[in-house]
Amino acid sequence: GAGVSQSPSNKVTEKGKDVELRCDPISGHTALYWYRQSLGQGLEFLIYFQGNSAPDKSGLPSDRFSAERTGGSVSTLTIQRTQQEDSAVYLCASSLGGWNTEAFFGQGTRLTVV
Amino acid sequence: AQSVAQPEDQVNVAEGNPLTVKCTYSVSGNPYLFWYVQYPNRGLQFLLKYITGDNLVKGSYGFEAEFNKSQTSFHLKKPSALVSDSALYFCAVRDVLLGDKLIFGTGTRLQVFP
Secondary structure (H helix, E strand, O other), rough: OOOOOOOOOEEEEEOOOOEEEEEEEEOOOOOOEEEOOOOOOOOEEEEEEEEOOOOOOOOOOOOOEEEHHHHHHOOEEEEOOOOOOEEEEEEEEEOOOOOOOOEEEEEOOOEOOO | OOOOOOOOOOEEOOOOEEEEOEEEOOOOOOOOEEEEEOOOOOOEEEEEEOOOOOOOOHHHOOOOEEOOOOOOEEEEEEEOOOOHHOEEEEEHHHHHHOOOOOOOOEEEEEEEEE
């Protein structure tokens, strides 16, 4: 596709339920990032995938959070047993990889835990 | 240690006046620096980047940024602000000694008044 696509755009879930957020990166981009943006706040790094290397999971806030990237393309961020503090906009980005390349962001998934 | 800092939560400027949004960084190796803009209810858009070479980098929408190694700064500037420039601005850095992930500042809200 022309840009990074995220689905769903909005998700309302009950506390304790599991949710899956999907990201389709730009074709050919080897690097993929997940960030979280709480209301009015900055971007919190969650996880980074680069090619076939082991992902950098250093930003995942708890073991309830996990992410996969299948076939080097689509990525899924899973949050288990959601809590109200998980409510935020989850942003995905992709890039060509390499230190000098900029990342392109999707529109985000707004997650609301009630 | 924080890799990038945006010391101002908000910057107010009158239309037609020059604007500056500040960013300082702290990395161990050579920095790769980026500016992004987030308009209301929109995703993040890439503005410009500093990789190497000229310290003054020009980007989209008439914005530019000046890399200052001695002051470890990468301030965003525009000679004449427009009301439509009102948005949330994020500085980001890639510290190659910490891997390829992009670390973002907390953001600065720019308000341009008519």
